[in-house]
Amino acid sequence: MAGATLKDIAREANVSIASASRAINGLDNVADDVKQRVLEIAKRLRYVPHGGARSLVMSRTNTIGVLLPDIYGEFFAEIIRGIDVAARARGLHLLVSGSHGNPDEALRIMSAMGGRVDGLLVMSPFVESHDLAAVLPLNLPVVTIASRIGADQRSISVDNFGGGVTAVAHLRAQGCRRLAHISGPSRNFEAQERRRGFLSMFDGATPPLYEGDFTEESGYRGAKALLALNERPDGIFAANDMMAVGCLLALREAGVNVPEDIAVVGFDDIPIARFTSPPLTTLRVGIFDLGRRGLEMLVATLEGGETGEGIIVAPELVMRDSSRHKSG
Amino acid sequence: MAGATLKDIAREANVSIASASRAINGLDNVADDVKQRVLEIAKRLRYVPHGGARSLVMSRTNTIGVLLPDIYGEFFAEIIRGIDVAARARGLHLLVSGSHGNPDEALRIMSAMGGRVDGLLVMSPFVESHDLAAVLPLNLPVVTIASRIGADQRSISVDNFGGGVTAVAHLRAQGCRRLAHISGPSRNFEAQERRRGFLSMFDGATPPLYEGDFTEESGYRGAKALLALNERPDGIFAANDMMAVGCLLALREAGVNVPEDIAVVGFDDIPIARFTSPPLTTLRVGIFDLGRRGLEMLVATLEGGETGEGIIVAPELVMRDSSRHKSG
DNA sequence: CTGAAAGCGCTTACAG
DNA sequence: CTGAAAGCGCTTACAG
Numbered sequence: 001m002a003g004a005t006l007k008d009i010a011r012e013a014n015v016s017i018a019s020a021s022r023a024i025n026g027l028d029n030v031a032d033d034v035k036q037r038v039l040e041i042a043k044r045l046r047y048v049p050h051g052g053a054r055s056l057v058m059s060r061t062n063t064i065g066v067l068l069p070d071i072y073g074e075f076f077a078e079i080i081r082g083i084d085v086a087a088r089a090r091g092l093h094l095l096v097s098g099s100h101g102n103p104d105e106a107l108r109i110m111s112a113m114g115g116r117v118d119g120l121l122v123m124s125p126f127v128e129s130h131d132l133a134a135v136l137p138l139n140l141p142v143v144t145i146a147s148r149i150g151a152d153q154r155s156i157s158v159d160n161f162g163g164g165v166t167a168v169a170h171l172r173a174q175g176c177r178r179l180a181h182i183s184g185p186s187r188n189f190e191a192q193e194r195r196r197g198f199l200s201m202f203d204g205a206t207p208p209l210y211e212g213d214f215t216e217e218s219g220y221r222g223a224k225a226l227l228a229l230n231e232r233p234d235g236i237f238a239a240n241d242m243m244a245v246g247c248l249l250a251l252r253e254a255g256v257n258v259p260e261d262i263a264v265v266g267f268d269d270i271p272i273a274r275f276t277s278p279p280l281t282t283l284r285v286g287i288f289d290l291g292r293r294g295l296e297m298l299v300a301t302l303e304g305g306e307t308g309e310g311i312i313v314a315p316e317l318v319m320r321d322s323s324r325h326k327s328g
Numbered sequence: 329m330a331g332a333t334l335k336d337i338a339r340e341a342n343v344s345i346a347s348a349s350r351a352i353n354g355l356d357n358v359a360d361d362v363k364q365r366v367l368e369i370a371k372r373l374r375y376v377p378h379g380g381a382r383s384l385v386m387s388r389t390n391t392i393g394v395l396l397p398d399i400y401g402e403f404f405a406e407i408i409r410g411i412d413v414a415a416r417a418r419g420l421h422l423l424v425s426g427s428h429g430n431p432d433e434a435l436r437i438m439s440a441m442g443g444r445v446d447g448l449l450v451m452s453p454f455v456e457s458h459d460l461a462a463v464l465p466l467n468l469p470v471v472t473i474a475s476r477i478g479a480d481q482r483s484i485s486v487d488n489f490g491g492g493v494t495a496v497a498h499l500r501a502q503g504c505r506r507l508a509h510i511s512g513p514s515r516n517f518e519a520q521e522r523r524r525g526f527l528s529m530f531d532g533a534t535p536p537l538y539e540g541d542f543t544e545e546s547g548y549r550g551a552k553a554l555l556a557l558n559e560r561p562d563g564i565f566a567a568n569d570m571m572a573v574g575c576l577l578a579l580r581e582a583g584v585n586v587p588e589d590i591a592v593v594g595f596d597d598i599p600i601a602r603f604t605s606p607p608l609t610t611l612r613v614g615i616f617d618l619g620r621r622g623l624e625m626l627v628a629t630l631e632g633g634e635t636g637e638g639i640i641v642a643p644e645l646v647m648r649d650s651s652r653h654k655s656g
Numbered sequence: 657c658t659g660a661a662a663g664c665g666c667t668t669a670c671a672g
Numbered sequence: 673c674t675g676a677a678a679g680c681g682c683t684t685a686c687a688g
Contacts, residue, residue: 003442003443003467003468005680005681005682006681006682007681007682015658015659016658016659016660017659017681017682017683018658018659018660018661018683018684019657019658019659021682021683021684022657022658022683025683029657029658030657030658031657031658034657034658048439048442048443049442049443049681049682050384050442050443050680050681050682051380051441051442051443051444052379052380052381052382052383052384052389052443052444052680052681052682053380053384053443053664053680053681053682053683054380054443054681054682054683055380055664055682056378056380056381056384056663056664056665056666056680056681056682056683057663057664057681057682057683057684058664058682058683059664061380063423063444073402073405073599074401074402074405076405077401077402077404077405080408080424080426081426084424084425084426088425091440093423093425093440093441093444094423094424094425095391095421095422095423095424096408096412096422096423096424097412097416097421097422098408098409098412111376112419112421113379113421114331114376114377114378114379115331115376115377115378115379115380115381115382115665116379116380116391116421139331140331216599216600216602216603220603245600245603246603248605249603249604249605252605271401271544272544272573272600274544275544275548275573275574275577276577277576277577277580277605333664333665333666334665334666335665343674343675344674344675344676345665345666345667345675346667346668346674346675346676346677347673347674347675349666349667349668350667350673350674353667357673357674358673358674359673359674362673362674377665377666378664378665378666380664380665380666381664381665381666381667381680382665382666382667383666383680384664384665384666384667384679384680384681384682385665385666385667385668385679385680386666386667386680387680443681
């Protein structure tokens with residue numbers, strides 16, 4: 001019922017469980033015939049080693065815990081894919097937990113992962129996330145991705161402020177004079193930084209802001225709200241691509257030409273951005289690589305114990321038709 | 329270094345490790361003061377129980393292994409989200425492994441998960457996947473999602489054939505006379521079934537087929553290929569929404585009106601389908617629910633040992649503007 | 657090359 | 673209410 005164990009195999013093969021263990025693990029201090037016999041029996045019994053027991057004695061789980069705020073849309077699919085590909089290349093397992101809504105929940109989950117993982121990859125973009133640092137498990141290496149956690153933490157994050165600045169500079173260079181911003185949720189640290197970057201380009205003036213929640217839906221509503229303004233904007237910076245997609249749809253429905261009447265810039269460069277109509281100008285953060293590099297950094301910590309500080313990735317402007325030069 | 333253990337706590341609290349264990353687990357056969365003392369010390373030491381040891385002795389891991397073919401795009405993000413939400417509700421962990429490219433790799437991964445999980449949720453849509461059934465770990469409950477594995481397997485899948493039939497019937501009802509199909513990859517079982525359903529509506533005649541690979545890119549190329557035909561189709565059934573998105577873009581670029589000139593139907597109803605232009609008519613399979621119900625079915629097997637056969641979900645036509653009634 | 661034995665951290669009858 | 677002890681399945685010095 002509970003599956004074959006090493007003991008079963010050893011008995012059947014007439015050897016000690018030590019020898020069985022060695023054969024299974026491919027060590028060379030086993031007689032060839034023993035090795036063969038054991039392997040055969042193992043296959044016949046469909047033996048699979050008990051990972052828990054193994055990790056108990058080796059004090060290594062070969063598993064990385066992954067903590068995500070919400071598994072939603074292409075952005076997170078890409079992040080996980082990057083992590084997964086890098087983990088697979090190293091024979092590591094992934095204990096994944098998505099959709100925690102706040103730091104408290106993240107904490108509960110992390111403690112539930114205790115003893116099951118060798119390290120933690122945490123993405124917790126909540127503004128309050130720096131509290132997390134205080135409760136992170138001792139002795140468990142952690143790398144944060146796009147989060148706001150104590151600066152002493154090893155981390156890989158995005159220059160969101162700089163991205164906001166770049167978006168504004170680009171729109172102005174394309175001839176836009178009245179810019180507006182559809183921001184992400186205010187409790188999201190990244191959203192806050194992008195908005196700060198955007199606003200930093202206006203001294204004194206207060207450009208129109210609409211607070212969305214990173215969904216297409218909210219981008220759609222945001223664009224409608226901006227269109228209703230007395231002074232219509234001629235350039236919109238959406239804090240992520242999902243909202244930009246919703247935004248493009250609302251503009252189309254309103255008969256607004258993009259980019260001639262209103263230019264649009266997103267953030268992230270999710271795979272679908274090339275396939276919107278018109279194709280979306282955006283700030284590429286290399287989502288897949290964010291995940292991949294996060295995992296690699298964690299592995300480096302695990303192995304070398306290196307004490308490098310964080311990496312900050314500068315988003316790269318990808319110009320597509322949604323913002324390409326305009327008449328005015 | 330290795331983190332505090334029950335022994336450390338017991339020593340510090342001047343109790344046996346048995347009592348410490350009871351206090352930690354909230355059993356009631358512990359004196360209140362002992363419980364309090366232990367809990368305090370545990371918090372101070374940032375104690376987290378060793379999951380491996382616990383699962384070893386309890387022969388229960390509270391973890392579900394999830395095996396996906398590829399973590400890519402919104403479809404898989406939604407599946408995982410459904411699984412994750414359902415798992416969280418039951419206090420279960422998820423050991424996730426994405427991007428296996430074939431049944432062999434799936435097998436390797438499954439054996440690597442051995443002893444770490446109580447059950448397996450497998451999605452392996454490869455045509456050759458029925459081989460998997462022969463090597464699935466003994467005694468490890470498995471539920472398959474949208475896969476082609478032995479019929480005795482508990483499973484939740486989609487009526488892909490019926491979906492193909494529905495798509496054709498719908499397009500014809502909208503007035504389309506020359507239908508074409510952009511199919512998924514031929515080694516994908518679901519893609520095959522959708523194509524079979526499509527073709528079943530043409531006796532004798534051979535409508536145009538273009539084989540894509542489920543990416544936007546291939547949908548884009550497929551539409552271009554179909555537009556180059558002598559006899560242009562006036563209705564296209566794309567085997568998934570991603571390809572339908574690429575298809576819509578190609579049609580727009582070619583100045584083709586949708587649905588007036590060519591109507592388009594997708595498959596899946598990914599979240600973004602409502603936000604394409606025009607909004608995409610598609611066959612909704614309830615992706616999130618596929619994941620959620622798969623996990624629930626697995627849990628039922630785990631708990632009750634019930635022996636129900638599989639569930640087959642009928643996709644539901646969601647009519648949007650990309651196929652709404654046409655002149656001709 | 658091989659086996660007996662210790663021990664990883666935990667839970668749970670069992671006896672008090 | 674409490675503790676000593678057995679045991680979950682495995683790996684690894686240690687002694688042969």
